[in-house]
Amino acid sequence: MKVLKFGGSSLADANQFKKVKDIALSDEERKYIVVSAPGKGVRSSHKVTDLLLMCYQLASHDLNFNEIYEIIEKTYKEIVDELELSVDIDKILKDIHGEIQNGASKDFTASRGEYINAILLADYLGWSFVDAKDIIFFNRGDLDEEKTEREISKVLQDSPYTVIPGFYGQDENGKIKTFSRGGSDITGSLIANALKSEIYENWTDVSGFLVADPKIVENSKTIDYITYRELRELSYMGAPVLHEDSIVPVKKYGIPINIRNTNAPSDKGTTIIPNYDDEKITNNITGIAGKRGFSVITIEKTFMNTEYGFFRKIMSVFETNEIPIEHMPSSIDTVSLIVDTGKIVEKLDKIIEEIKIYTNPKSISVEHGISLIAIVGKGMVNSKGTSGKIFTALGNNDVNVRMISQGSSELNIIIGVLDKDFEKAIKSIYEAFN
Structure with missing residues (x-):
């Protein structure tokens, strides 16, 4: 039925x-x-x-x-x-x-x-x-x-x-x-x-979801299969997919959702599934999506990774100012906080001052005009060289990567590039895998 x-x-x-x-x-x-x-x-x-x-x-x-x-x-x-x-x-x-x-x-x-x-x-x-x-x-x-x-x-x-x-x-x-x-x-x-x-x-x-935005990538391929989790990742990055509330009920029993085109009923469309069978993984990359308009606040302090409560203090500043943090990559002496520019611009001076009071950093720098791009795919977990392929494609097309974040599930890789390189980056990644 x-x-x-x-x-x-x-x-x-x-x-x-x-x-x-x-x-x-x-x-x-x-x-x-x-x-x-x-x-x-x-x-x-x-x-x-x-x-x-x-x-x-x-x-x-x-x-x-x-x-x-x-x-x-x-x-x-x-x-x-x-x-x-x-x-x-x-x-x-x-x-x-x-x-x-x-x-x-x-x-x-x-x-x-x-x-x-x-x-x-x-x-x-x-x-x-x-x-x-x-x-x-x-x-x-x-x-x-x-x-x-x-x-x-x-x-x-x-x-x-x-x-x-x-x-x-x-x-x-x-x-x-x-x-x-x-x-x-x-x-x-x-x-x-x-x-x-x-x-x-x-x-x-439409005949299902596309691997990339057709306004950026002409004749983008249709995604044959996508999991609920992959869909959530792409939706978060602004891909035009189903609203999350419409997926929750069918997840209960793992019922597949088939996105079809009324004007082209013979097209098989995209099927949203709970998990992959091996034969359904046809590409390392399931989809690519991104958003413009982010800022990076970089905090530098020597040996900050050994200072108890350092990250908690930073997080409390953003929490009390009601600013959500999108990503927070860090190293031994630096941490970068990626936030929505529109949400922080009016509070930026206040936030910087509070970070200085709480953490006494060596330096704080702010860079606007950053775009985030998510490369999503269950196939990346067991595929060697996926990251190298992505960054080689970007390098060959003169796209400078300003931030890299990979989730522990290896379901997605998120990169930050300058707004001016946004479309070029998406095209480069798409062409490398298709």
Whole structure:
């Protein structure tokens, strides 16, 4: 049994609905579908959820929102008319308009895009519709995981071929409550987990994750397999992957997530797995990602490694100033602290002065304009010469490495380079391994 989730671009108009139907009916094991609201498509440059939130904002200030709501109506009516659905879309839209006009909550208003889309797709497929509010539960703002898993299993276990709206559930008072981020992805993951699905297929408008940013590396290869841990490392460095909250539920039972392209269904996409089988490791490097805008604060003091509490004192300065430290490579007499420039720039003089008071260092230097690049891959653990290959590639392309950090798990290597060398460094590393 498979659970599928279709994103907003996959259900933006009637033509996209037809693609979704072909995908859903091509495999009888595809029995549950979670949907997003219509996204940007050929006929619309606006996401329905954004339009609904505009309606809410206008209504909350007693302003007329009919002009915006008409765009939403047009989107859904075109889908219904072109697909010749039996849904009374006029009544549904009229009822929702009335709710918004009469003071509906922000969460209720935002959730109606998914709600309508699920009703339409269920009618088009001839499947059942189950409202997310009947199976997803929140308590005091947090997901009630135990009740949600229990109710999903109870309601859906014996009801295959069902469409469910993503993004929302209900709170302890029976009111609509939305997820903060990645809502439909989380809904799909929760359902796959509760039903112990064979696989969770997440259909979008790309054929999986790429090894490197296509804006930097043209024609970057697609990642065939990636583990949950590798994904977390790349996500931390800004790679456009799934939000972490949408992965947590399926990790419980090690359910794979397959990222697929609605517009290219024959592409196998990227599969997120708990751990590798040896045959799935096709490259030392799984992915490369990075971020600009870091600063390096380097503290020098002779024999600092023998001074009790030295590092604790430094850490306390950053803790009391509420500045997170990204990395902290050190040697016998120096330690470097890599921090987000935007978070430290206004407090820099204060932090330097406090470090001097606490540790009496020989010197403190600060360098801005640093980029961090993460090279991630489970295959690096058992492969000799990976680090040498990386640094040879960088050296051959005149990229000066300002910082090196390798985790104890050998899952990733993080390097720091000047902002001006950021794109060149990523291209160099990619070309060395592909």
